[in-house]
Amino acid sequence: MSRFRLDLNSFFTIINIMKKARTIIIRNPKLRKIRNNLRKILILENVARGEKISAREREISLDKDGKLRSLTTGELREASRLFRESSKYSTSLRDSICFCELCLSTDKDMSYIPRFRRWFCVDCSKELEEDQRLLLEEQANFKI
Ligand SMILES: [Zn+2]
Numbered sequence: 717m718s719r720f721r722l723d724l725n726s727f728f729t730i731i732n733i734m735k736k737a738r739t740i741i742i743r744n745p746k747l748r749k750i751r752n753n754l755r756k757i758l759i760l761e762n763v764a765r766g767e768k769i770s771a772r773e774r775e776i777s778l779d780k781d782g783k784l785r786s787l788t789t790g791e792l793r794e795a796s797r798l799f800r801e802s803s804k805y806s807t808s809l810r811d812s813i814c815f816c817e818l819c820l821s822t823d824k825d826m827s828y829i830p831r832f833r834r835w836f837c838v839d840c841s842k843e844l845e846e847d848q849r850l851l852l853e854e855q856a857n858f859k860i
Pocket residue numbers: 816817818819820821836837838839840841
């Protein structure tokens with residue numbers, strides 16, 4: 717008789733894999749169009765803010781010849797704040813439902829996969845879930 721042993725990390729990994737993906741499906745074409753346009757607006761605004769921050773970072777850190785220059789304490793503080801703000805924008809966009817991280821689609825229904833803490837389009841999420849199911853089977857077979 718084989719004995720099934722599971723360490724704590726594997727246990728939580730399996731629990732996360734087993735959590736079901738949440739899918740948001742919009743069937744009404746008019747609502748789909750509104751959703752897609754809202755996503756595009758949010759992405760464009762996020763990109764615009766990121767570019768504004770980058771422009772300010774270049775303004776602070778480069779001299780008029782485009783070479784790095786030493787910064788004052790106040791400029792260092794501002795550069796640090798800009799970096800944190802820029803990271804916040806890129807993280808919030810990546811975590812959002814606005815696009816699929818794998819295929820970059822902005823006009824599909826999306827599924828949230830708890831294991832990745834990310835939204836993926838329904839097509840990519842099906843592939844990911846299948847990959848996870850196969851991985852789980854392999855892990856279970858290996859440990860028995
Ligand atoms: Zn996708």
